[in-house]
Amino acid sequence: MKYAFFPGCSMESTAGDFRMSTLAVAEALGVELEEIPDWSCCGSTPAHATDSLLAASLPARNLAIAQDMGKDVVVCCASCYSRLASANVALAENADLRAQVAEITGREYAGGLKIRHFLQVLNEDIGLSEIKDSVVKSLSGLKVACYYGCLLTRPKELSILNDPEDPQLMDNIMAAAGAEPVEWPYKTECCGASFSITRTETVERLSGDILRMAKQSGADCIVAACPLCQSNLDLRQADVEKATGEKIGLPVFYFTQLLGHALGIPDAALGINKLMVDPSAILAR
Amino acid sequence: MNNPATITSVNQGLLEKLDPEGKLNLASCLQCARCSAGCTMRLETDILPHQMNRMVLMGMEDELLKSKAIWTCVSCHTCVSRCPMKVDTPALVDKLREMTQTAPSQDLEKINIFNNEMLKSMKQFGRVYELGMMGFYKMRARDLFSDLAKFPTMLLKGKMKIFPPRTRAAKSVSAIFDKVRARRAKR
Numbered sequence: 001m002k003y004a005f006f007p008g009c010s011m012e013s014t015a016g017d018f019r020m021s022t023l024a025v026a027e028a029l030g031v032e033l034e035e036i037p038d039w040s041c042c043g044s045t046p047a048h049a050t051d052s053l054l055a056a057s058l059p060a061r062n063l064a065i066a067q068d069m070g071k072d073v074v075v076c077c078a079s080c081y082s083r084l085a086s087a088n089v090a091l092a093e094n095a096d097l098r099a100q101v102a103e104i105t106g107r108e109y110a111g112g113l114k115i116r117h118f119l120q121v122l123n124e125d126i127g128l129s130e131i132k133d134s135v136v137k138s139l140s141g142l143k144v145a146c147y148y149g150c151l152l153t154r155p156k157e158l159s160i161l162n163d164p165e166d167p168q169l170m171d172n173i174m175a176a177a178g179a180e181p182v183e184w185p186y187k188t189e190c191c192g193a194s195f196s197i198t199r200t201e202t203v204e205r206l207s208g209d210i211l212r213m214a215k216q217s218g219a220d221c222i223v224a225a226c227p228l229c230q231s232n233l234d235l236r237q238a239d240v241e242k243a244t245g246e247k248i249g250l251p252v253f254y255f256t257q258l259l260g261h262a263l264g265i266p267d268a269a270l271g272i273n274k275l276m277v278d279p280s281a282i283l284a285r
Numbered sequence: 286m287n288n289p290a291t292i293t294s295v296n297q298g299l300l301e302k303l304d305p306e307g308k309l310n311l312a313s314c315l316q317c318a319r320c321s322a323g324c325t326m327r328l329e330t331d332i333l334p335h336q337m338n339r340m341v342l343m344g345m346e347d348e349l350l351k352s353k354a355i356w357t358c359v360s361c362h363t364c365v366s367r368c369p370m371k372v373d374t375p376a377l378v379d380k381l382r383e384m385t386q387t388a389p390s391q392d393l394e395k396i397n398i399f400n401n402e403m404l405k406s407m408k409q410f411g412r413v414y415e416l417g418m419m420g421f422y423k424m425r426a427r428d429l430f431s432d433l434a435k436f437p438t439m440l441l442k443g444k445m446k447i448f449p450p451r452t453r454a455a456k457s458v459s460a461i462f463d464k465v466r467a468r469r470a471k472r
């Protein structure tokens with residue numbers, strides 16, 4: 001199975017461990033992720049918050065390059081997924097926008113590429129039974145809160161999930177790896193996203209609610225599929241604890257890290273040492 | 286929230302201006318406030334989503350452009366996904382933000398500064414150079430000391446790179462920014 005892979009800026013820096021673990025899991029499961037040559041930033045929040053034409057043009061440049069590769073585009077960062085998928089739909093629907101964007105980027109993109117999240121590849125193309133068969137170190141006994149956040153969930157037209165209030169794609173994978181996904185009500189709440197730097201208190205409040213709810217629901221750890229979510233829950237966890245005086249101590253993995261661990265990939269190749277909340281106690285069990 | 290008695294000006298054409306093709310379904314709003322009940326930022330905003338939509342129909346352009354709400358919205362799409370009429374509030378917020386240059390307070394202006402620094406970074410390098418962008422943001426937002434303690438650990442863990450990304454994409458991305466801006470100036 002071969003795909004055109006769009007890593008995105010976060011995976012080059014704060015979410016380097018997401019990238020490492022994704023590539024390692026892909027290799028272990030026989031998935032070939034070929035990086036889109038010379039890819040550029042998707043535009044992220046600042047593009048769509050300031051200029052709709054820019055928000056369509058920055059993804060379009062990448063899609064035009066990917067088009068020549070003739071494969072589905074696979075994205076891991078939820079934010080990049082959302083920007084690429086949104087532009088893809090807008091460009092397919094609107095011929096006038098398509099013409100403007102072609103003039104701006106200097107590349108023709110006809111639309112029609114499939115943009116997919118790696119979670120979809122695992123669920124739909126690899127399949128859960130194949131994953132189950134590849135597990136060498138079952139996660140049995142580990143209670144996991146799967147956190148989806150906003151950008152994979154909403155808006156509905158771009159969602160990779162069947163149920164926007166109680167999604168299952170990550171839960172399925174964790175269960176296939178032997179873990180026990182907990183039922184909890186904050187799967188798709190917002191963590192505060194890009195306000196991490198500009199409105200830190202907001203993020204501490206929203207992410208704090210999510211962390212406490214995961215803990216109350218009996219989870220030993222959280223898994224996430226978005227660099228923004230992961231960093232808000234992991235990097236800001238100490239601040240949340242300090243603000244409330246309450247210890248939380250929940251490691252926050254990328255789903256690829258925990259899956260990779262179950263597939264027997266060494267922790268160092270999954271970037272597990274990059275996590276802020278130390279997960280060694282629960283991985284050693 | 287502004288009381289209707291204090292409306293300063295009315296732009297009858299506001300709905301037409303914001304949503305000429307009716308794609309955002311603003312006129313279908315039932316005022317049921319389901320959107321506002323679940324809004325992530327309901328505790329920090331001055332205008333709730335259902336109020337914002339009503340204000341568009343009433344032509345309250347000035348109040349909307351000066352509101353906190355268009356800055357505090359985190360684009361989580363909870364409102365529209367629960368709306369029975371598919372009123373696209375986050376798309377409305379994006380359009381309103383496009384119409385304004387500055388935020389109503391220094392605190393909210395930080396969001397604007399952050400966005401601009403990130404765009405500059407994209408334009409210069411083709412990808413975001415986080416460390417460099419954070420430095421400029423912190424200087425411009427006069428927010429030098431928050432999170433400083435985190436930087437050494439992040440660098441040590443390789444969560445932030447010291448040097449900017451080098452890509453061949455930078456030139457063509459910069460050209461995209463220039464062309465979009467040129468078009469915008471004409472608009």
Ligand code: SF4
Pocket residue numbers: 313314315316317318319320321334335338364367368369370371372
């Ligand atoms: S949920 Fe939809 S219909 Fe109800 S008030 Fe909000 S925008 Fe209007």
Ligand code: SF4
Pocket residue numbers: 320323324325326327334357358359360361362363364365374375
């Ligand atoms: S998209 Fe904005 S207005 Fe809608 S629920 Fe989220 S924060 Fe509130």
